[in-house]
Amino acid sequence: MAITMTVPAAERVKAFLDNRGTGIGLRLGVKTSGCSGMAYIIEFVDELEEEDQVFECEGVKVIVDPKSMVYLDGTELDYGKEGLNEGFKFNNPNVKNSCGCGESFTV
Amino acid sequence: MALLQISEPGQSAAPHQHHLAAGIDLGTTNSLIATVRSGVAETLADHQGTHILPSVVRYRIAGEPPIVGTAALAASIEDPLNTLASVKRIIGKSAEELSSIPGQYPYQFAESDSAVPKIETIAGAVTPIEVSAEILSVLQQRAVESMGGELEGVVVTVPAYFDDAQRQATKDAAKLAGLHVLRLLNEPTAAAVAYGLDSQPEGIHAIYDFGGGTFDISILRLTKGVFEVLSTGGDAVLGGDDMDHQLAQWMGQQMGIDQPLEENPSQLKYLLSEARRAKEQLSTAAEISLHLKFGAFDWQGLFSLQQLNQLIEPVVQRTLRIVRRALRDANIEKDEVSEVVLVGGSTRVPLVAQQVEAFFGRAPLQGIDPERVVAVGAAIQADILVGNKKDGELLLLDVTPLSLGLEIMGGMSEVVIPRNTTIPVARAQDFTTFKDGQTAMSLHVLQGEREMVEDNRSLARFELRGIPPMVAGAARIRVTFQVDADGLLSVSAREEVSGVQAEIEVRPSYGLSDGEVEGMLKDSYRFAESDRDARMLREQQVEASRTIEAMEAALDKDGEELLNAAELGKLMQMIEELREMRSSEDSRAIEKKIEQVNSESEFYAARRMDQSVQQALSGKSVEEISP
Numbered sequence: 001m002a003i004t005m006t007v008p009a010a011e012r013v014k015a016f017l018d019n020r021g022t023g024i025g026l027r028l029g030v031k032t033s034g035c036s037g038m039a040y041i042i043e044f045v046d047e048l049e050e051e052d053q054v055f056e057c058e059g060v061k062v063i064v065d066p067k068s069m070v071y072l073d074g075t076e077l078d079y080g081k082e083g084l085n086e087g088f089k090f091n092n093p094n095v096k097n098s099c100g101c102g103e104s105f106t107v
Numbered sequence: 108m109a110l111l112q113i114s115e116p117g118q119s120a121a122p123h124q125h126h127l128a129a130g131i132d133l134g135t136t137n138s139l140i141a142t143v144r145s146g147v148a149e150t151l152a153d154h155q156g157t158h159i160l161p162s163v164v165r166y167r168i169a170g171e172p173p174i175v176g177t178a179a180l181a182a183s184i185e186d187p188l189n190t191l192a193s194v195k196r197i198i199g200k201s202a203e204e205l206s207s208i209p210g211q212y213p214y215q216f217a218e219s220d221s222a223v224p225k226i227e228t229i230a231g232a233v234t235p236i237e238v239s240a241e242i243l244s245v246l247q248q249r250a251v252e253s254m255g256g257e258l259e260g261v262v263v264t265v266p267a268y269f270d271d272a273q274r275q276a277t278k279d280a281a282k283l284a285g286l287h288v289l290r291l292l293n294e295p296t297a298a299a300v301a302y303g304l305d306s307q308p309e310g311i312h313a314i315y316d317f318g319g320g321t322f323d324i325s326i327l328r329l330t331k332g333v334f335e336v337l338s339t340g341g342d343a344v345l346g347g348d349d350m351d352h353q354l355a356q357w358m359g360q361q362m363g364i365d366q367p368l369e370e371n372p373s374q375l376k377y378l379l380s381e382a383r384r385a386k387e388q389l390s391t392a393a394e395i396s397l398h399l400k401f402g403a404f405d406w407q408g409l410f411s412l413q414q415l416n417q418l419i420e421p422v423v424q425r426t427l428r429i430v431r432r433a434l435r436d437a438n439i440e441k442d443e444v445s446e447v448v449l450v451g452g453s454t455r456v457p458l459v460a461q462q463v464e465a466f467f468g469r470a471p472l473q474g475i476d477p478e479r480v481v482a483v484g485a486a487i488q489a490d491i492l493v494g495n496k497k498d499g500e501l502l503l504l505d506v507t508p509l510s511l512g513l514e515i516m517g518g519m520s521e522v523v524i525p526r527n528t529t530i531p532v533a534r535a536q537d538f539t540t541f542k543d544g545q546t547a548m549s550l551h552v553l554q555g556e557r558e559m560v561e562d563n564r565s566l567a568r569f570e571l572r573g574i575p576p577m578v579a580g581a582a583r584i585r586v587t588f589q590v591d592a593d594g595l596l597s598v599s600a601r602e603e604v605s606g607v608q609a610e611i612e613v614r615p616s617y618g619l620s621d622g623e624v625e626g627m628l629k630d631s632y633r634f635a636e637s638d639r640d641a642r643m644l645r646e647q648q649v650e651a652s653r654t655i656e657a658m659e660a661a662l663d664k665d666g667e668e669l670l671n672a673a674e675l676g677k678l679m680q681m682i683e684e685l686r687e688m689r690s691s692e693d694s695r696a697i698e699k700k701i702e703q704v705n706s707e708s709e710f711y712a713a714r715r716m717d718q719s720v721q722q723a724l725s726g727k728s729v730e731e732i733s734p
Binding site: 025040085088 | 110113114119145255
């Protein structure tokens with residue numbers, strides 16, 4: 001059971017956390033919604049939940065709840081640019097289908 | 108694969124439901140767009156990596172889309188009539204107001220029957236609103252590409268001194284560009300928000316905005332999350348350009364050019380660009396070497412920061428004189444200012460920051476790029492307004508668009524909350540009864556700037572009943588107007604002696620389009636004089652009624668006892684005359700008649716006074732009445 005992060009992604013997260021001033025790490029998760037079943041959650045974390053699992057990736061704390069872990073195991077978080085747009089990408093081996101935009105997926 | 112941003116805890120949006128919002132600094136010289144991504148507010152760049160978009164639009168022959176930005180700016184010399192710059196100076200101004208604006212407009216204004224001036228171009232006549240919309244469209248396109256979706260809303264900044272017409276025109280431009288304006292935000296307020304000053308409990312802040320072509324100073328007071336503009340000052344034709352001109356003159360002298368620089372435009376252009384470069388280099392170095400060469404003129408030498416400072420010192424001093432005036436207008440002493448914020452590219456010049464620091468006696472805030480700080484603040488505000496932050500972080504910066512008031516005797520409107528008051532707000536005013544023994548009062552809530560009830564907008568009517576009978580003017584009825592953060596007005600009335608009260612809720616802006624608000628404002632200016640006359644007449648008519656009422660009540664009671672037949676007849680006749688005069692249209696004549704009645708009946712009032720004193724004293728000893 002593991003989640004990893006590329007170096008560019010980790011640097012971004014560190015910078016965003018520094019800028020925000022508070023927060024213990026980055027929450028990755030899924031929720032059931034969206035046009036193709038599941039959608040990703042990517043949020044700052046101020047408080048840990050009891051069940052949360054915490055990983056250390058490239059110096060960043062990644063926090064995942066056990067339910068999401070099932071869908072995210074083996075995922076690598078990356079940061080990239082497409083034209084003028086930039087942001088985080090989930091490279092998730094569990095995904096079988098995703099909607100055209102990739103914002104939601106099925107496993 | 109979608110590119111995702113980090114949300115605040117619990118604020119992750121469903122797919123395709125991201126609340127994308129941006130802040131736009133629509134400037135006179137340059138414009139910028141910024142947004143909050145993963146908690147960071149930053150300006151967005153175009154494909155070349157450039158953040159700043161020159162606010163210049165070049166129109167081309169019909170069918171060819173206009174060019175906006177750097178390419179348009181570059182064409183301003185070869186195609187001056189179709190390349191429109193600085194339209195912010197004329198947006199929202201009527202054709203006749205244009206002559207009073209400082210600075211020169213090389214454009215040809217089209218004859219038009221509407222009040223909005225139109226500029227003649229090769230692509231037809233365009234309004235300043237349309238030109239601004241072109242600039243906004245380019246920024247919008249950049250945002251959509253950078254954020255991967257349509258914008259849900261934007262916050263557009265405007266100078267603090269912009270009037271309603273200028274603000275409305277700015278909103279219209281955004282609408283024309285297909286943008287939804289969440290709110291217009293004052294530029295100095297945006298700069299304060301960028302530095303997080305809004306999260307402080309309260310304080311007075313000075314925003315020193317020294318751009319390329321304009322200088323503005325705003326004194327803001329923050330109380331409970333609301334920024335109030337205490338005063339503004341500025342010079343619409345004083346900017347970094349003036350420093351460049353001083354420097355270019357000096358360079359011309361060094362090179363041995365003796366004719367006025369204005370006579371040779373391309374030489375002037377060369378010197379100005381050299382001046383700008385030297386100025387920028389000296390913002391990080393203490394001394395640079397210059398090599399100036401134009402035609403036969405050639406000069407090499409060293410140029411120090413100290414020399415630069417000497418040349419530009421007078422320009423900086425001019426800005427500080429304006430700052431001093433703004434502080435005086437706001438009735439604020441220098442040491443009451445808690446933070447000073449630097450805005451505008453010209454504040455990068457070290458001397459400017461030093462002089463501002465020396466003036467206020469405290470280091471100004473300049474950690475955020477002064478050219479981008481306004482857009483950054485607008486983006487932060489837009490992010491909150493569109494709902495990406497947790498509740499309770501909403502800034503309240505709205506003001507009442509029109510005055511709110513009550514109808515008083517004679518069909519006049521009495522303002523309780525003046526227009527442009529920041530909301531939320533509560534104001535109370537005391538009213539009283541008009542007649543003896545009056546037990547109820549009808550309250551008519553009004554919105555608008557006109558003097559007479561029928562010219563304003565009626566919002567609601569309600570009644571306060573159960574006032575205990577008292578003589579006219581003795582009851583004290585406190586009417587409280589309260590406008591909450593959403594613009595919801597509630598009015599309550601309470602008689603202070605008996606405690607009876609009544610209240611009502613209304614939504615004042617409901618059903619009023621911005622255009623109607625503006626129409627009502629314009630009417631209030633247009634009819635200002637006739638309104639005033641109508642009000643004076645009504646006031647005298649009310650006063651006449653009151654006098655007649657009081658005289659008749661008195662005569663009824665003791666007229667026959669205290670007056671002989673001739674005196675009584677004379678007074679009755681005067682009352683009749685006043686009654687007739689009351690329905691005339693001449694407020695001066697009514698006023699005179701009232702004065703006459705009052706003076707001619709003085710003897711009667713004196714006798715009544717004597718009588719009541721006698722009654723009070725009769726049968727009492729001196730000891731009983733001495734204090």
